[in-house]
Amino acid sequence: MSLEQIDPAAIGERQLLWIDLQGEDDALLTGIAQRLSLPPVVLESLRSLGGKPVLENFGGWFYIQAVAVLHTGSMAFNGLVLGLVVGPNCVFTVHREAIPFLEALRERERADTELGVLSAESFAASLLDWQLATYFEAVSAFEDAVDRLEVNLLGGPVSRDALPELLQLRRASSRLRRMLSLHRPVFNAMARPDFRPASNQDTDLNYQSLNAHFERATNAVENARDLVVGSFELFTTRTAQRTNDTMKVLTFFTVLLGTLAVVAGVLGMNFAAPFFDSGVRGFWIALGSMAAIAVLAMLVARWRDWL
Numbered sequence: 001m002s003l004e005q006i007d008p009a010a011i012g013e014r015q016l017l018w019i020d021l022q023g024e025d026d027a028l029l030t031g032i033a034q035r036l037s038l039p040p041v042v043l044e045s046l047r048s049l050g051g052k053p054v055l056e057n058f059g060g061w062f063y064i065q066a067v068a069v070l071h072t073g074s075m076a077f078n079g080l081v082l083g084l085v086v087g088p089n090c091v092f093t094v095h096r097e098a099i100p101f102l103e104a105l106r107e108r109e110r111a112d113t114e115l116g117v118l119s120a121e122s123f124a125a126s127l128l129d130w131q132l133a134t135y136f137e138a139v140s141a142f143e144d145a146v147d148r149l150e151v152n153l154l155g156g157p158v159s160r161d162a163l164p165e166l167l168q169l170r171r172a173s174s175r176l177r178r179m180l181s182l183h184r185p186v187f188n189a190m191a192r193p194d195f196r197p198a199s200n201q202d203t204d205l206n207y208q209s210l211n212a213h214f215e216r217a218t219n220a221v222e223n224a225r226d227l228v229v230g231s232f233e234l235f236t237t238r239t240a241q242r243t244n245d246t247m248k249v250l251t252f253f254t255v256l257l258g259t260l261a262v263v264a265g266v267l268g269m270n271f272a273a274p275f276f277d278s279g280v281r282g283f284w285i286a287l288g289s290m291a292a293i294a295v296l297a298m299l300v301a302r303w304r305d306w307l
Helices: 026-036 040-047 100-108 120-155 162-181 184-191 201-267 280-303
Strands: 017-022 054-058 061-071 077-087 090-095
Touching: 017 026, 026 040, 026 090, 040 054, 040 061, 040 077, 054 184, 061 120, 061 162, 077 120, 077 162, 090 120, 100 120, 120 162, 120 201, 162 201, 184 201, 201 280
Parallel strands: 017 090
Antiparallel strands: 054 061, 061 077, 077 090
16 A cells, blocks of 8 residues: 555545554655654654553544564563554554564455454454463463473473573563563553543443453463472472482481491401301301392382382
8 A cells, every 4th residue: 555545534434444564664654644644742652662561642543552572482582562553443553573463463354354344442452452462372382381391390300400491481471571561551541431531332341351351461471470489499399309319328328338337347356256267268258248238228228219
């Protein structure tokens, strides 16, 4: 669509104009803003896209800046800033980078669809709901990483190599929480009656549902933090168990060596006995007896699951 084709006055009552601009083409951005007759302050906000979430109301128009999250692997979560300008039967979205859920939406709605019957406010609420869904996807990837870590902790030997992974998970959960919690003033304000007093009841319900979805996303992210704490407790428990097992083995061998030392001490006592006159044969008998005691003790320890 060219700039000349953008005509808000030609949009019918049951039609919706959605303009999606990706990149940093300031001339194109300015041209679209002029065709839509956007207030200058909105244009400035779109030019300086970035930072924390924002909600600004300009009478017939309102501007929202939200941050979607993208999992790039290795528990790295990047923020993708999305600006939405919403007006009468028109939604204008601006973003510097490709946002997967926008591409998925366009892919899904290739043919003639009935999206146009939605009001601009309802369509904006739908886009923001997609944005919140990216946090659920991030939490799902986070939970998969925690599950793999816990399976390794339970199924294999405990290693200090798990500590860097736990630290990475803790940082990832904190980043997700910070990115999402900044949206609270935006979604709470949209759910209040004073945000769009002239909007219909369906639009108000959409905003209230969006705020409830935000609260569920917040709970999911908080739960992700609790999962890290639980994984750390599992790690410390397994480490303590390994320490106890090591101490049990050391205690057994200490007692065994102490018993053999007592036997050797008795045999080394300086008193006359026929056994001490047996020479080399007596030495090997004593040595064999001590070896038999050691083997018998280890067999009993294995049977009692001490080793």
